[in-house]
Amino acid sequence: MRQIWLVFLKDVQQEFKTRYAINAILLFAIVTLSAVSFSIGTYTATARILAALFWVILFFSSMSGLSHIFIREEETHTADTLKLVARPANIYLGKFLFNLILLILLEIILIPLFIAVMNFQIVNYQIFLSTMFIGNFGLAGGGTMVAAIISKASTKGALFTVLAFPILLPVLVSGISATRKAAESAKLMDVQNELQALFAYGVIIIVASILLFDFVWNE
């Protein structure tokens, strides 16, 4: 447990010094949001379209930001030292925790902006916030694993999106459906299918990643 926390702290400190990943992810989100809002103009889109747009922006912003932890390790050549220090499962969980906090920070800024700029009326905040919270685990878990895989490959940027999209698609499907219901209905019971699917996906992807991470990390 302590190793997980130490890996996480190391990444937080490194991030604090350069602020590379948080800048990339935030700016990408703001640029995409501005582009979308500008293109739509004064027209208020329906809840269904707004829910989809929100998740598209979130997904592509996380695509630009989640792979930084592993790529930075490879580029600064600290990966070998890290291999000696901690067990693979702990490294994965530490990086996963970092990505989770990164996503939460992104959403703290993106959600109010999106609601304000796109005029997204949310009827039930319980549904919305629980969807976001559970969905983050799936996004961060799958994203961290795929980031580890592509950090060993040669062409890093585009490959991450291509590989991550099929893996993260269940989160998108359930998330968009649940967010749409958050804007339309008023009861938490209506989204129990989606929340169950998101929760199950999060558990499965994290367990599978812990089991498989050893093979990616150690030569």
Place this chain on the structure above:
Amino acid sequence: MSKVWKLILYLGLALIIIGAFIWAPLEPKILKEYTRIFYFHVPVAWICVVFFFIAAYYSFQFLRTRDLLYDAYAKISNELGILFAILATVTGSIWAKVTWGSFWNWDPRETSIFILLLIYGAYFSLRSAVEQEDRRARLAAVYSLLAFVTVPFFVFVVPRIYFSLHPEPVINAQGKIHLEVRQRVIFFSSLLFHTVLYLWLFQMRKTQVKLQMILRQYKEYKMLEE
């Protein structure tokens, strides 16, 4: 594959193709002639999922034993898998156009075959992005297993939760089969014979890859001797 089995396979497939067009009764109300594609679309889609499982199995074996032959098997099962995914998507779109009016609807089963296509495509782009052979094999195997974990969500869970355009004559909640006898015969024998045909194709490809690997090892051995 022995000659007798080959003969049975050829005869069986010929009979099925003829029977699908002449013998099987038509769905009388609306679909009429269009139902015929059902006998070919479903086996192809089913085979695509089977190859996906086979690829995950060989990836698992590779990670367990680090034998590059298993990686070669995983690669060829993915190749065949993407071929059948493309076939299933195309036949499915044709059926969708004539039955439901448009080529693509994002119905849950359509989405799942699209995801399988994407996974196969991502697998091959990952393979082409890594230079060293054993690293490539390892990363591709891990990705294949990761994708294997994700797919059951789409193939089995989502169509049951959300509304689906796909009809449910065979797999449904009551557990009954809503096909007539003749349709049933053609459908299940089509499924069986197509499965045998494509597994035979896979077996031939496996032998080819194994021979290639043996040849390569022999050449390396000869080089080391000199």
